[in-house]
Amino acid sequence: xxxxxxxxxxxxxxxxxxxxxxxxxxxxxxxxxxxxxxxxxxxxxxxxxxxxxxxxxxxxxxxxxxxxxxxxxxxxxxxxxxxxxxxxxxxxxxxxxxxxxxxxxxxxxxxxxxxxxxxxxxxxxxxxxxxxxxxxxxxxxxxxxxxxxxxxxxxxxxxxxxxxxxxxxxxxxxxxxxxxxxxxxxxxxxxxxxxxxxxxxxxxxxxxxxxxxxxxxxxxxxxxxxxxxxxxxxxxxxxxxxxxxxxxxxxxxxxxxxxxxxxxxxxxxxxxxxxxxxxxxxxxxxxxxxxxxxxxxxxxxxxxxxxxxxxxxxxxxxxxxxxxxxxxxxxxxxxxxxxxxxxxxxxxxxxxxxxxxxxxxxxxxxxxxxxxxxxx
Numbered sequence: 001x002x003x004x005x006x007x008x009x010x011x012x013x014x015x016x017x018x019x020x021x022x023x024x025x026x027x028x029x030x031x032x033x034x035x036x037x038x039x040x041x042x043x044x045x046x047x048x049x050x051x052x053x054x055x056x057x058x059x060x061x062x063x064x065x066x067x068x069x070x071x072x073x074x075x076x077x078x079x080x081x082x083x084x085x086x087x088x089x090x091x092x093x094x095x096x097x098x099x100x101x102x103x104x105x106x107x108x109x110x111x112x113x114x115x116x117x118x119x120x121x122x123x124x125x126x127x128x129x130x131x132x133x134x135x136x137x138x139x140x141x142x143x144x145x146x147x148x149x150x151x152x153x154x155x156x157x158x159x160x161x162x163x164x165x166x167x168x169x170x171x172x173x174x175x176x177x178x179x180x181x182x183x184x185x186x187x188x189x190x191x192x193x194x195x196x197x198x199x200x201x202x203x204x205x206x207x208x209x210x211x212x213x214x215x216x217x218x219x220x221x222x223x224x225x226x227x228x229x230x231x232x233x234x235x236x237x238x239x240x241x242x243x244x245x246x247x248x249x250x251x252x253x254x255x256x257x258x259x260x261x262x263x264x265x266x267x268x269x270x271x272x273x274x275x276x277x278x279x280x281x282x283x284x285x286x287x288x289x290x291x292x293x294x295x296x297x298x299x300x301x302x303x304x305x306x307x308x309x310x311x312x313x314x315x316x317x318x319x320x321x322x323x324x325x326x327x328x329x330x331x332x333x334x335x336x337x338x339x340x341x342x343x344x345x346x347x348x349x350x351x352x353x354x355x356x357x358x359x360x361x362x363x364x365x366x367x368x369x370x371x372x373x374x375x376x
Contacts, residue, residue: 003201006038012058015040019059023066031066032079035059036200042086044189044196045159046094049087056083082199082206089192089212097185098155104178111156111164112329113171117180118149119332123315148186151193167335170326260349262298264288268348272305293361295354303358306348310334 009015015038023031035041040052040059050056063076105113122142156162195214198204203217259266264286267273279297280286288298314334320327329335336344338359345355 003037006034009038010055012055015055016058016062019062020066023063028063028067028072028075031063032075035063035079039200041083041200042090042196044090044193045155046090046092046098047087048091050083078205081208085206085208085212086192086196086199089195090189093185093188093192097188098182101178101181101185102160105175107160107162108165109169109171109175110160110162110179111153112167112169113176113179114152114156114182115164115329116171116327116332117176118145118183120176120320121180121183122146123332124320144187144190145183148183148190151186151189152182164329167329167333170328173325173327176327258348260347262288262296262302262349264298267305268302269305269309271308272301275301275305293357295357295361299350299354300358302349303345303355303362306344307334307362310336310344 009018019031019034022034035056038055038059040055041050043049043051060076060080067073067076102110122145157164195204195206198214198216199206205215205217207213207215259268263272263276267276276288279288279301288301289296291297292300311334318332320331341359342352342355345358346352350358
């Protein structure tokens with residue numbers, strides 16, 4: 001059974017039947033691996049309980065009814081202990097780092113304040129970080145902060161249901177600084193996410209004595225991390241190469257041509273061309289007609305490239321004054337209505353139907369005016 005099929009199971013009885021069949025046809029270890037991959041065991045938003053407690057308890061009852069000896073009972077108890085440990089770690093993270101920030105910021109300002117702080121840091125403040133000539137880790141820091149922003153936004157918008165309704169609303173700069181402190185908690189969350197993913201999809205045991213320790217029982221666990229690090233190194237090298245070539249041949253202009261032809265037939269920017277190269281290397285295909293959510297890869301690439309170009313144009317015109325005590329999201333980020341984004345997508349080669357679909361896929365909530373996931 002494919003992993004995405006396991007994650008889509010919402011019925012406790014269906015999952016119970018699958019667990020029973022797996023146990024009978026294989027063994028307890030395979031049944032527990034299956035339960036891990038469903039995603040019901042750990043709530044990464046920090047409730048301290050399984051993500052789907054009802055389904056998890058039903059799954060445990062099913063396994064309990066199947067096992068018959070002390071060794072299997074010990075394995076099940078160890079599994080349940082691991083689930084408790086992981087949930088307690090996420091709860092501690094929320095209680096110690098996230099909740100105190102929430103208490104200092106009005107709910108209706110929280111998301112906008114965080115996005116403002118995030119954008120100002122990534123576009124300005126990161127350049128003030130000190131570094132040595134032998135270790136300029138600004139790029140790594142940028143990468144980590146940008147990636148962790150997804151965790152923070154999911155927590156604020158999906159879990160807490162905080163609104164983002166007015167991008168023109170002016171917010172006290174002190175509030176944006178408090179909201180940006182979410183970055184610290186997101187760094188810890190990133191570590192927990194790596195542990196949770198390793199436990200869910202690879203052979204990792206978690207134990208707690210004076211310290212919590214994780215033991216890998218398979219080389220594949222480390223292989224996954226090495227593979228990802230190698231990809232990042234290759235990407236950084238290619239980005240440097242493309243940037244150098246672009247400046248040498250064409251100066252600082254980012255746009256190649258205003259074409260409606262989709263990649264790889266034609267490109268609107270150097271970033272778009274580089275993206276196609278990465279897809280070829282990372283997924284071993286040049287076929288950009290392949291579809292995801294019934295939309296071709298070429299159209300997804302074009303949509304992201306359009307947003308990147310719009311962001312670059314906005315950044316060139318943006319003027320921020322240090323004396324400002326209040327700032328709005330539209331002062332620092334591209335903010336367009338859905339209608340305007342759709343018009344841009346169509347103008348650069350997308351069909352109206354797929355432009356609508358892509359926009360809906362890019363935003364966290366259908367009521368938001370801006371493409372949050374695409375800003376960075």
